[in-house]
Amino acid sequence: GAGVSQSPSNKVTEKGKDVELRCDPISGHTALYWYRQSLGQGLEFLIYFQGNSAPDKSGLPSDRFSAERTGGSVSTLTIQRTQQEDSAVYLCASSPYGAQSTEAFFGQGTRLTVV
């Protein structure tokens, strides 16, 4: 497809379980971002990948959160030992980057519910 694809669209998990959220960015986009959208916190930056550089993890809320990006394309956000406060919509965005490339394109998000 032409846009950013995220899967699953919805995920319900039990407290304490691990979850993996997937993001397939637009082909050729070198920059990839994860954001979290939750009630009361708004939209928060989580992590940023740019090409083969080390990711910027400064937005990850705890060490239970991690992400990787394989081959400079698909990214997986992993949340270990989920807690109820992890319930949110997780949004992925990609950007072509470069001097003239300022726009991030967002996926539809994964709605995570921890019960």
Added chain:
Amino acid sequence: AQSVTQLGSHVSVSEGALVLLRCNYSSSVPPYLFWYVQYPNQGLQLLLKYTTGATLVKGINGFEAEFKKSETSFHLTKPSAHMSDAAEYFCAVSDQGGRRALTFGSGTRLQVQP
């Protein structure tokens, strides 16, 4: 550090009326500024952006915004609201270098009354 303040978490207008959604930013470096729209159960869609050059920016669906450096503002306007404009609107700022991650405002939910 950057920040964005959106005044008014909810705005209600009548169909055909002027839409004005307020955004003020704080940035220690020249900013890039964005407005995104989010329809229910959907991702974010870019409405318009300011990077450099002309301070009045036109976007999709008849929206426009003006970058006013002296007021550190980037308010979003539309002359005549349509029912289809009902959505949540987010103002965002990023810096011109580095990771360019977006810092978002808390959002404004726009209601359009018939």
